[in-house]
Amino acid sequence: MPELPEVETIRRQLAAFVEGCRVGRLEVLDPRFCAPAPPDDLTRPLTGRRIERLERRGKYLVWAFEGEVFLVMHLRMTGTLLLVEPGDPAVRPHLRVRVALDSGAAVLFCDPRRFGTGAVLEGRDGLEAHLAPRVGIEPLGSAFTSEALWVLARGRRAPVKAFLLAQDRVAGVGNIYADEALHRAGIHPLRPVGTLRRAQIAALRDAVVGVLEAGIDAKGATIDDFRHADGARGSFQDRFQVHRREGEPCPRCATPVRKLRAAGRGTYVCERCQPRPRARRATKSQTMAPVATRRSTSTPSTTR
Numbered sequence: 001m002p003e004l005p006e007v008e009t010i011r012r013q014l015a016a017f018v019e020g021c022r023v024g025r026l027e028v029l030d031p032r033f034c035a036p037a038p039p040d041d042l043t044r045p046l047t048g049r050r051i052e053r054l055e056r057r058g059k060y061l062v063w064a065f066e067g068e069v070f071l072v073m074h075l076r077m078t079g080t081l082l083l084v085e086p087g088d089p090a091v092r093p094h095l096r097v098r099v100a101l102d103s104g105a106a107v108l109f110c111d112p113r114r115f116g117t118g119a120v121l122e123g124r125d126g127l128e129a130h131l132a133p134r135v136g137i138e139p140l141g142s143a144f145t146s147e148a149l150w151v152l153a154r155g156r157r158a159p160v161k162a163f164l165l166a167q168d169r170v171a172g173v174g175n176i177y178a179d180e181a182l183h184r185a186g187i188h189p190l191r192p193v194g195t196l197r198r199a200q201i202a203a204l205r206d207a208v209v210g211v212l213e214a215g216i217d218a219k220g221a222t223i224d225d226f227r228h229a230d231g232a233r234g235s236f237q238d239r240f241q242v243h244r245r246e247g248e249p250c251p252r253c254a255t256p257v258r259k260l261r262a263a264g265r266g267t268y269v270c271e272r273c274q275p276r277p278r279a280r281r282a283t284k285s286q287t288m289a290p291v292a293t294r295r296s297t298s299t300p301s302t303t304r
């Protein structure tokens with residue numbers, strides 16, 4: 001699933017081509033994209049409208065149009081946005097939405113598993129009201145201080161990995177960047193987040209920012225289906241320290257990386273750099289069991 005660095009990579013690449021353009025023709029080829037709203041709810045307000053800016057909030061891509069109209073997209077598991085040149089037939093496998101621009105170029109939303117979504121919102125207030133329950137603090141923004149993270153974590157018994165994956169607390173961190181940040185900070189994924197000391201919270205804050213910035217520098221990680229707007233691949237997967245490196249030596253201490261489950265996700269850890277929480281505390285992860293069950297039936301690929 002695209003996480004913050006992958007969505008930010010797409011945003012940066014597309015922005016240069018779409019900002020300032022008008023939507024010539026918008027076709028929603030799969031009504032599931034905007035359900036329960038009918039496709040007409042997207043095409044009517046957006047056709048002919050000028051794109052002012054491409055923004056990002058957590059893992060959401062926000063198309064800001066003139067007149068304070070917004071299209072909020074989530075790529076979910078397998079969604080990709082491709083930019084195609086003028087003259088291209090603008091047809092690709094799994095095409096769900098086609099946005100023809102007045103420049104002659106087009107943006108294609110392709111999504112094999114069809115979980116990606118789009119919604120039109122009017123006014124900044126409408127946008128904020130839509131995002132507020134879904135998107136927490138932006139980790140690359142100035143509000144993401146160790147004090148802010150401390151306040152969010154205080155009193156919570158959830159394992160720190162589950163806490164990081166909950167988008168309504170810290171937005172944009174998914175399975176890859178959670179594993180990498182926890183390794184960088186030397187914190188075990190099953191540690192109840194409310195038991196972290198101030199210094200650990202500060203280290204975690206810095207680690208989250210550090211791995212997200214490194215991910216953006218590498219233009220994201222390519223596993224599964226992630227592609228750039230130009231169809232190229234990111235390279236952050238070559239810099240994983242623990243994620244998907246089960247059995248390989250930890251780059252810091254050479255202890256073999258272990259794979260375990262946390263928050264229902266395959267989770268990679270060096271249990272020397274990231275000491276396991278004391279006896280029985282780890283069973284707190286059982287509180288995430290319903291999520292684990294749902295995820296493992298709908299997304300077997302995430303357990304690899």
Ligand SMILES: [Zn+2]
Nearest residue numbers: 250253270273
């Ligand atoms: Zn280690």
